Amino acid sequence: WGEFALDHGAFGAQCSNPAMSIIGAEDEDFENDLNDVSEYKNLLKDRPTHLLVFMQHVFLQFDPAPLLCYLHADLFRTLSAKETKKQFVEFYNTFLDKGAILKVTVPPSVSNELDRNRPDLLSEETQRRYAQEVQSMQASEVAKQLEDFRQKRMMGMTPNEAELNDVESHYPTDRIPMEMKEKSVAENLLDKMKVGRSESARVDRHSTRRRGSSRSKQSRSRSDVDLQPPLTTTSPAPLTPSPQLEEMDPRLLEFEHDPPNWRELACPEALSCLSKKEIKRQEVINELFATEHAHVRMLSVLQMVFSKPLEREELLTSTELATIFPSLDEIHEMHYNFYENLKKLRLEDNFIVKSISTTVLNRFGGTEGEWFQKLTARFCSHQTWALDQIKSRQKKEPRFNSFIQEAESKPQCRRLQLKDIIPIEMQRVTKYPLLLENIAKNTEDLAEKEKIKQSAECCRKILNHVNDEVKEMENLLNLKDYQRRLDTSGLKPSTELYAEYKNIDLTLKKMLYEGPLTWKVTKEKAIEVQCVLLGDLLVLLQKQDDKMVLKCQSKSNIAVQEGKQMLSPIIKLDSVFLREVATDRKAFYVIFTWDSGAQIYELVAQSVGERTIWTNVIKSAVDDLKKSGAPMRLPLPLGAGGVPLSPST
Missing domain, CATH: 1.20.900.10 (Dbl homology (DH) domain)
Structure with a gap:
């Protein structure tokens, strides 16, 4: 039950006063309302370490069936209809059946109905109602166990007091808030107690494994020694040293x-x-x-x-x-x-x-x-x-x-x-x-x-x-990984960069940034690419099955001789300028200038913020190239009136 609670966050709520001792002698509210089991629900259940210590106290001093039944019944408040059907049969076999291992007192009305009907054939609403009625029947016994636990703790007679003190004395920080501390200590305590998700410690000590987990099935039968107070404040030491230790x-x-x-x-x-x-x-x-x-x-x-x-x-x-x-x-x-x-x-x-x-x-x-x-x-x-x-x-x-x-x-x-x-x-x-x-x-x-x-x-x-x-x-x-999957067959032999990059080795470069972009070749043609910014290159890779393809793109559907209008998927940064796209805040132009003219690429990021990152890292890379003394190419070609050339030029 402790594992279920921790896994599903049922007992992880942080109390408004982390330093408050939920079951300490000075807690007047708790003491005054102790006989009301709702105090257990509102306080103790929200503190996983305290709950586990209380459960251990019950296992050692009382019949654990009422408490375990009470806890199990709580599950039905959050279960789906399908899960309720499955869990109620388990609930019946464990707590309600005449031959149940953890038989509890059942309201006569519920008992009579279960004698006449199979539990798995009951409606989900009826199953939930029966679980609540059975839970209410256990409330007085759980309250008595709480009272005994409070008195024993006042006298210093409860196991695992060190764990409780560790939690209660914890000073919450941003890195380790009280909720995290509670969960950590409870998980370590749970390891020591070795409580199976669906069985009690008492049942386990007698090697009864009706519904135990595979982990508890493989463990040895447990003696009372296993449930003694720990030597440490949180995680226990193994019972016997392993060969590695x-x-x-x-x-x-x-x-x-x-x-x-x-x-x-x-x-x-x-x-x-x-x-x-x-x-x-x-x-x-x-x-x-x-x-x-x-x-x-x-x-x-x-x-x-x-x-x-x-x-x-x-x-x-x-x-x-x-x-x-x-x-x-x-x-x-x-x-x-x-x-x-x-x-x-x-x-x-x-x-x-x-x-x-x-x-x-x-x-x-x-x-x-x-x-x-x-x-x-x-x-x-x-x-x-x-x-x-x-x-x-x-x-x-x-x-x-x-x-x-x-x-x-x-x-x-x-x-x-x-x-x-x-x-x-x-x-x-x-x-x-x-x-x-x-x-x-x-x-x-x-x-x-x-x-x-x-x-x-x-x-x-x-x-x-x-x-x-x-x-x-x-x-x-x-x-x-990109190099392993690289396919350069899409580079056109007639392009200026073919001879230089047909055997490119990306691993010899330093990668500065990468991410998905949309390459708008024309108004009608857009290609999804993985853009990789290297120290001196901007590389546009197309994913095709398991390959990363370098492929030249044409701005015209008509075959162009000598590839003069082919856009290379590799852009040399030493001749790059960036411009915004007035009609799209997520897009930017990369203008690649060379001796014979210019090529203009329109790239679209997934968000405005991502576009800002891309333009910043590219500008930074270009600035670093300038500082390193790399020669810059011709200035950006301008049209009439000093306006940068458009992609259609």
């Missing part, structure tokens, strides 16, 4: 346990002395530390679950690994050292960090920052190519595919696939500037604040450089 450097084993929140470790007296702004600052510093911890962990997974075994099993050579995971070991070591430095700061003054500026500036500034930028850019720029290579090998090589699937199923991956793990370095680089800016924003000391701002600026420069490298590599990969 045993192979790890011992210093990395700690990363299977998420670090406690700073509030749990700091001295209560020191906490009480902190200002509201300082508490926010410490929250963001803790977020930087916790997320760096998580990042080092995932880099370790990339190393120990994928990279090293792939080499050991001889599925990839060391050269191939160095291309797919470039500088992985160095990147891991770099992040590990940064994490260790942050860890030392936490330990220096009872987990309340006084100064962080020197540590972050040393990491992201100077020669260390340059090294970080170089390694990260190398790794991130290869990620698209790496993902394509892995996907291709999985299709072609069954043994490689089996290895990847088995590796992805290991608990260390936490349900992530390799395609989700490879981009983590790029994702991490994007987070640093925001985290550091938030720390600076809540820092009172001006010198400290300035150094943190400087670190954030260093991070932003690194991010921009990495983005440029990634884009450049993606462009190269696209050019290689």
